[in-house]
Amino acid sequence: MATRVLGLGALVTVAGATAFALVGVPADLNQGEAQRIMYIHVASAWLAYLSFGVTAAASAWWLVRREPRADAVALAGAEVGVLFTAATIWAGMMWGRPVWGTYWQWEDPRLTTTALLLALYVGYLLIRRLTDEPARRATRAAVVGIVAAIDIPIVHFSVVWWRGLHQGPTFMSPDTILNPPAPGPFVAALLLMLGAFSLAWLWLMVNRYRLARLDWEAEESARRGRLPGLAAAVPAPRP
Amino acid sequence: MERGAAGGIATVTAVARHLAVARAIAAKDLRAELRGRQAVTSTLFLAALTLLIFGFALGPDRASLAAAGPGLLWLAVILSGVLAVGRLHQLEMEDGAFELLALYPVPRAAIYLGKALGGLAAMVALGALVLPLTAILYAIDVASALPGLVLVIGLGALGFAAIGTLYAGLTVRLRAREVLLPLLLLPVVAPLLLAAVSATASLLAGDPLGELGAWLQLLIGYDLAMLLAGGLTYGLALEE
Secondary structure (H helix, E strand, C coil): CHHHHHHHHHHHHHHHHHHHHHHHCCCECCCEHHHHHHHHHHHHHHHHHHHHHHHHHHHHHHHHHCCHHHHHHHHHHHHHHHHHHHHHHHHHHHHHHHHCCCCCCCCCHHHHHHHHHHHHHHHHHHHHHCCCCHHHHHHHHHHHHHHHHHHHHHHHHHHHHCCCCCCCCCCCCHHHHHCCCCCHHHHHHHHHHHHHHHHHHHHHHHHHHHHHHHHHHHHHHHHHCCCHHHHCCCCCCCC | CHHHHHHHHHHHHHHHHHHHHHHHHHHHHHHHHHHHHCCCHHHHHHHHHHHHHHHHHHCCCHHHHHHHHHHHHHHHHHHHHHHHHHHHHHHHHHCCHHHHHHHCCCCHHHHHHHHHHHHHHHHHHHHHHHHHHHHHHCCCCCHHHHHHHHHHHHHHHHHHHHHHHHHHHHHCCCCCHHHHHHHHHHHHCHHHHHHHHHHHHHHHCCCCCCCHHHHHHHHHHHHHHHHHHHHHHHHHHHCC
């Protein structure tokens, strides 16, 4: 019930934030209407990084405690994170075409980092797919999840050094907080979108987590032969 | 005071013993290779062939080939390296030796180090072949920057062997390991590729931008991070 309310709340706030970003805020002077894409782009990027942080922490949690809960959280983080990473890249390309004049900008370190991020966690989901036994799957995935978390900062450094021309961070950098260049309505639209997307993220995470727990239980029951009907559907462990 | 000294000596002997284990495992891999196991030797030919095929793909223009040289060198090393580290584990698995390895009463980190040393030897062999071949095929003068290039290849080989060994151990029992290993490995080694290619290009150009030091630092940091990750988690792959 609480999840339903959360989902409904997410739906309403995403709709509200979208309406505000489309008609409530004026278009950007330089970038025109295309700038509106940034509200979605930035919100997705923030949640993508949050998701992968959750996966890294849950992977360590699994390796230390071996609790099925930890694996379910790690899976939810990776899958939802891949979704938001793909959304980030897609929105970034839609914005880049009119503003930069190109879909793909090799000199932008954040775009290249995000593309590698997507590849890293698609690999994480693949190794999960290819392992049948739940505990083994959780361990293998946890190792990949931790290596990916170690790799991300190195990837970021390497591509930044590799000659980045990206405009600095618009948010969270000290001099933009001290003399804000972005007028109030722009910031309000971005914050509203961040809040709305975060609600949607939470709703997705909770549901994916529950599904993962049910999957795990079904697999375990089938393994122990308690659900003979399911045994045929779940592949036997490899010797 | 005395206990402290004794404890120190005990630690040193324990480390020495683990290093001996690692060396024995690496020596075993090397011996098997020299007696014709063909885990790595075949990948050497693949690396050479890759360089040749790149030449066809990019056309006969000398200047563009030389400009692409550092990138092609490292692509040849890494693409063949994925197969080399994968095969080092796969053949062990097919011989039924991987299970036995896991049964030895030695720390998992020592086993990891041994397998990683074997992988390092394979990667160094690949580098030693690919470097002169790149020089010949793409008309690049490597002699003037040779010591630096050897260092960069050594650091790149170490980092690749460190993460490659971990992921090869993790995937060796999987059905689709031939596809999965490169899918997992290539995004993770992207910063290594970037740093190694940039360092190589910078060395060949005489380091005009003074950026060589930064790339070497990145390579060293990458190597240490991946060795640490492998040492801590490789045992989990063995324990199944």
